[in-house]
Amino acid sequence: MQVIVGRATTFVSHAASLGSRITRNNLNCLMNGEHAYATLQRSGSHRGEQHVDNHTLLDHAEPNCPSHELYKHVLSGKSSAVFRGKILVRQKAQKTDSKQNSKSLLLSDDAIMNSQPALRFTPTT
Secondary structure (H helix, E strand, O other): OEEEEOOOOEEEEEEEEEOOOEEEEEEEEEEOOOOOEEEEEEEEEEOOOOEEEEEEEEEEOOOOOOEEEEEEEEEOOOOEEEEEEEEEEOOOOOOOOEEEEEEEEEOOOOOEEEEEEEEEEOOOO
16 A cells, blocks of 8 residues: 655554465555654454564655554464564654554464564755
């Protein structure tokens, strides 16, 4: 999913992943206007040998754009999950307030969770 959030606009995404063998979710959100706001929330419950990949990009291109991410997983059996979230703050995006959380509950010794948060600033040229 590709989302462009314009000036003084709010984007909210709530989703859940349940019961598929392999799932891949990509959500890219461009904060393209001052005072744009985004909330990304996803939860999932996985068991057996199920696998889910969640990849996000919050691209802060303009100033004064808050964003919040919360990804939660409950894993049992030999299930596995990946959360790879990237927050990009461009030079022009002063006063950015962005929060990112990935929380997991592993119910078995064989369940695996891989969280890869990333924050990147573009330098002044």
